[in-house]
Amino acid sequence: DTIFGNDGDDTIQGDAGGDWLYGHAGADTMNGNDGNDHLYGHNNPDTLYGDAGDDVLYGNDGDDVLYGGAGDDELRGHAHNDTLHGGTGADTLYGGAGDDTLTGGTGDDALYGGTGSDVMVFAAGWGTDTVHGFANGQDVFDLSALGITFADLTITDVGGDTHISYGADTIIVTGVSSALIDASDFIF
Template identity: 45%
Template structure:
């Protein structure tokens, strides 16, 4: 399902949906399947619910809400200041969400110098160049290179 240049509200159903926003501030709701949610440009809100979902916020300051399942959050150059809620960094807890920064050229060798992970109040702040990812309610001590997909 594809939106337009306006502020789109798109909702999937129980299957494996692919929702693509557009240039506006979009609200995308995946549903119960293994969904792919692409916000495009703009300050988007992407909600996955159940399933192993893929989130691609795009440019703009996005809110990414994972839900149950093993979700992947994909980032490329100029993604902005995004926030992720319900990020699961603990594989022993029955799930493992991942942050995909492979498009940024970060490797295992350059991870320590290219990615800064720090505590900011009750949240974890991940800084890559001029862009940031805030992991809402996540302790930075639980976030390691194993939580990232690298180039």
């Protein structure tokens, strides 16, 4: 199905197949439901739910909230201060411009904060996530859900990247030396 919203605040529901949902002006709420869906927000803050399937979600303008759900999803916040939740699966999250909050969820995810001061959120069982474009002194890792301290982490250099590990879970920070990572880069 292909469904277009109008100028107001719309609620748009997909179906069991691969849907293409387009918001318009207004604060829209879209749910792809089952299938491999494409959801496109527009102006104003939109809320997009991919649900089951390998979905692609674009927030575009506004402070958007995107939920990938189950499957291997791609979430793109674009402009403004967006909140992206990958859910389960191997997800790819792009914050874009603005101060974004990215939560990969379970599965091995790729997180790209983009410009702005971004927060990468991790909870128990996150897997092995890769953070690209980490701006030291600007972006932070939020590990507050774990109830740990900086001393509980193992931080090593591996091939020009920093590996931050806790138990069986690892954050790979590409292109950043472990010498640059300290407690100020975390929220506990």
